[in-house]
Amino acid sequence: MKAKYRILEVVNTPSLVGKTITINAWVRTKRESKNVAFVALNDGTVFDNLQVVIDVQKFDEELLKNISTGAGVGVTGKLVESQGKGQALEMVADSIVLYGPADPTTYPLQKKGHSLEFLREIAHLRFRTNTFGAVFRIRHHMAFAIHQFFDNKSFKYLHAPIITGSDAEGAGEMFHVTNFDLDHIPRTEDGKINFSEDFFGKETNLTVSGQLEGELAALALSEIYTFGPTFRAENSNTSRHLAEFWMIEPEMAFYDITDNMDLAEEFLKYLVNYALQNCRKDLQFLNDMYDKELINRLERVVQTPFVRLTYSQAMDVLLQSGKKFEFPVKWGVDLQSEHERFLVEEHFKNSVILTDYPREIKAFYMKQNDDGKTVKAMDVLFPQIGEIIGGSQREEDYDKLLARINEMGIPHKDMWWYLETRKFGSVPHSGFGLGFERLLLFVTGMKNIRDVIPFPRTPQNAEF
């Protein structure tokens, strides 16, 4: 018979009451009096702690002294209904194994609250807090839900390359990938770096987007998605940017911009609803501790249709609002954060999808509208965090795409394969990118993106 259980199972298996089992976990707190001690154990499998009741007389004094906050222990005992309030079940300890003590005078985590900034500096230990246990359990469930959503729709999970030889997407500054001895970098006769001698025989970088490769696959498999790490070497110092983050990029053949919007909205609602259904305890904790409106906001997103309007219509709303903006509103300039926030948080009080942006402020691959001025772009704007999804219908017309590439001075040698898909069997298609950590910001109510990824990489910081 199985004797070793996780707290998740203890919480969800009422029939275990009366049984003697073993729990391996870490000590959260200990409360002691002369004859009895109470130890709260947590193994991270679920938000709940398991209270262990210890008859002080039955155990070695030195052992009990080492059962302090942070210690790793295995406790065997009988599960009983709790005499005290605050928990339904508790365990009466028969034996205790101390795997590893945690010296209370140097262990940094205390019973009381710590600031998120301090916990960021001890990212190797912050998993052991209620907050980060909740955040990273939710992160897991969201990743799983993403695969489930697409699998339900028969989308194929595509692994786009992480090392890329093209700098064509222009999504941002890239990290170089090289095998050169940095003290002796080969040069050509005219003094430039000789990439032909490098590992790949050409200049290579870490990917800033898997979209272009995703399109190639979609134009054969019909519907695909990527979900992988993405790298931007921008010197961005904000609570919404990381140098290394995870991105989901679906790409669908035979989808126009409206199909694309429908999918994005369904996708986001599925994920938020999944969290509400499957991460309730963790969400409730985050709601109580950090953001009293969190669960209300999540429920509202699931229930309310997103507002859809064009960039031009949004311009009219902004102009007619009579509101003074730091950056003046004018057709043709990109929307600033303050404009997006006004639309989402003040005017519509709802999630918004904006479409048909001026072509000059959007990427080369977006499908050009007949008006000659706008492209079939779409951005999904969320309360609190702004742009959560950016996407578009792609330009499938070879001549128009080529003209745009020339216009923007993008080198053909990097793009020949992308252009060929428009030469052979080109069809209408669309896609978008969702920043995984931005989704998590929204779902968890955390305010800083560094607190929803285990080990954040930002300018001047790659610790751990």
Next chain:
RNA sequence: UCUCCCUUAGCUCAGUUGGUUAGAGCAUCUGACUGUUAAUCAGAGGGUCCAAGGUUCAAGUCCUUGAGGGAGAGCCA
């Protein structure tokens, strides 16, 4: 990269107009307590006031520079 704010005990923070020996809560340690829930009660220990330089009889406090952190902006997801 720009603007603003912060840096004092392990943690979170007070510290007045520049003025004697820099404080509190929590944590830690010691003791008390028959079932606790951020247990409670009593006591103890704990400081390079971020760094360097400067002004002054006197600097945690004022000035300059630097480092680290945060918020907002730009770039974007």
